Amino acid sequence: MKHLNLDVVTSSHRFMAFEYLPHLKETRQYCVASADYPITHSIGNNLGTKLHYKFKFMSRFKFNFSVNTLARSRSAFSDVTISAGNGIGREVCRVFAREGATVIATDQNIKAATETVATLEGAGHTALDVQVTDRNSVEAAFKHVLKQFSRPPTVIVNSAGITRDNFLVKLSDNNFDDVINVNLKGTFLVMQTAVKAMIEANATKDSSIINIGSIVGKNGNIGQSNYSASKAGVVAMTKSASMEFGQFGIRVNVVLPGFIDTSMTMTVPDNVKELFIKKISLQRMGKPQEVAEVIAFLASDKSSYVNGASIEVTGGMH
Numbered sequence: 001m002k003h004l005n006l007d008v009v010t011s012s013h014r015f016m017a018f019e020y021l022p023h024l025k026e027t028r029q030y031c032v033a034s035a036d037y038p039i040t041h042s043i044g045n046n047l048g049t050k051l052h053y054k055f056k057f058m059s060r061f062k063f064n065f066s067v068n069t070l071a072r073s074r075s076a077f078s079d080v081t082i083s084a085g086n087g088i089g090r091e092v093c094r095v096f097a098r099e100g101a102t103v104i105a106t107d108q109n110i111k112a113a114t115e116t117v118a119t120l121e122g123a124g125h126t127a128l129d130v131q132v133t134d135r136n137s138v139e140a141a142f143k144h145v146l147k148q149f150s151r152p153p154t155v156i157v158n159s160a161g162i163t164r165d166n167f168l169v170k171l172s173d174n175n176f177d178d179v180i181n182v183n184l185k186g187t188f189l190v191m192q193t194a195v196k197a198m199i200e201a202n203a204t205k206d207s208s209i210i211n212i213g214s215i216v217g218k219n220g221n222i223g224q225s226n227y228s229a230s231k232a233g234v235v236a237m238t239k240s241a242s243m244e245f246g247q248f249g250i251r252v253n254v255v256l257p258g259f260i261d262t263s264m265t266m267t268v269p270d271n272v273k274e275l276f277i278k279k280i281s282l283q284r285m286g287k288p289q290e291v292a293e294v295i296a297f298l299a300s301d302k303s304s305y306v307n308g309a310s311i312e313v314t315g316g317m318h
Contacts, residue, residue, distance in 0.1 A: 087262035088212070089159055090116050091288035092295055097121045106130040106141060132160045132186030138193050152197035154204070154250075155299045159212030160186035161231075163264070168225040176226045183230035184237070187211055191241060195250065204248035210298045211238050211254040215314050218256060231256075235310055242308030251307040253298050258314025260286040281316025 097103050097120035106128035107113035113127035128144065131137040145153055162182045164175035191209055198204045216224055217231025238254040245252055259265065259276045265285065268276075277283060291313050297303055298311070 086112070086116075087264065088257065088260065088288045088291050090119070091292040092157065092159075093120060095289065095292045095296055097125065104128060108132075132190060133181045135189055135193075138189045142193050142197050146197065146201075152201050152203055153194065154198055154207035156190060156194045156207075156209040157212070157295055157299070158187040158190050158209070158234075160190075161212065161214070161227075163224065163227050165223045165227070167223055171226060179226040179230050180233075183227070184233040187234050188237065191237075191252075195245060195248075198250065199248065204245075204250050206301065206304070207248075207250040208299050208303075209241070209245075209250065209252040210295050211252070212295075213238070213254045213256045213310070215256045215258045215312060215317060218310075218312075219317075238310070239308050246307055251298075251303070253303075253306055253309045253311065255291060255294055255298070256310055256312045256314070257291050258286055258312065258317045260288060260291060260313075262288060279317055280314065281318065284315065286313060286315055 093103050093105060093116055103117065103120055103125040104127070105113040105117045105125065107116075108129060108131045110127060110129040113129065117125040117127045128141065130141045142152060160182050162179060164171075164179050166172075166175060191211075194209065195204075198207055211234050213234045214227070214231040216228045217233075217235055220228045235254050235256070238252050242252040259273075259280060265273070273285070277285065294311060294313050298306065
């Protein structure tokens with residue numbers, strides 16, 4: 001049985017970052033970032049969390065880590081990933097807390113972050129407000145983590161995401177810019193801030209950044225040209241980042257969720273859902289936990305040779 005210690009931090013606008021403390025007297029960190037923005041049709045959750053927990057992984061590993069989550073679609077620190085207010089982001093917080101982690105939930109909507117924290121197992125969880133489109137807000141969150149843990153998070157989960165759906169010919173400049181700023185720029189700001197902190201603290205070895213994209217970024221979707229472009233950008237940026245950061249020992253991967261049963265998809269009419277489900281080999285929608293478990297895998301050393309990968313969690317959507 002291999003034993004690992006992990007400190008994770010997550011932030012609002014989905015997960016942002018978490019700290020990872022490995023076995024054998026070594027100290028490592030992880031961050032998961034997620035950004036969920038309180039806008040119409042936000043993907044993910046609104047909240048952030050920080051958690052310390054013992055995490056059994058595939059019955060072979062034990063992780064002890066703290067996670068700081070930035071929610072709203074996903075942004076977390078000291079675990080930076082998540083939309084902690086609901087959906088995938090919140091489920092990521094639960095997966096970590098379930099295993100004994102202390103979660104610091106961060107979200108642009110502090111109320112949503114607080115509500116998420118209230119649902120988590122264990123004690124010691126707290127909520128912080130973070131705006132992933134604001135560099136000052138993101139940097140302040142990392143400074144908070146540094147002050148509290150004396151080291152930067154080394155596992156980042158970026159799941160920031162909102163939607164502003166409309167046909168391309170009717171799409172306004174504001175709706176286009178809002179989606180790009182949250183989904184793409186927010187991911188950029190979190191990654192840049194996190195990696196700078198890791199390098200300055202000489203804490204890059206075995207670090208992991210997990211970005212949350214979407215299958216729509218690969219296949220496109222009617223009425224979502226802005227969202228599709230933002231998520232395609234996340235995939236391309238992930239690949240570029242993996243090439244730049246690999247030399248430091250930092251892995252960067254992206255998860256592409258498909259049709260997941262979240263608050264956002266609850267508003268989709270049943271007849272439209274049926275059309276989507278017919279395109280899924282497993283003939284059902286996915287669950288937020290199924291995405292969260294893949295994120296947990298990418299945050300662990302079980303995926304130590306996975307870098308620059310785009311992992312689809314779609315049930316075989318075609």
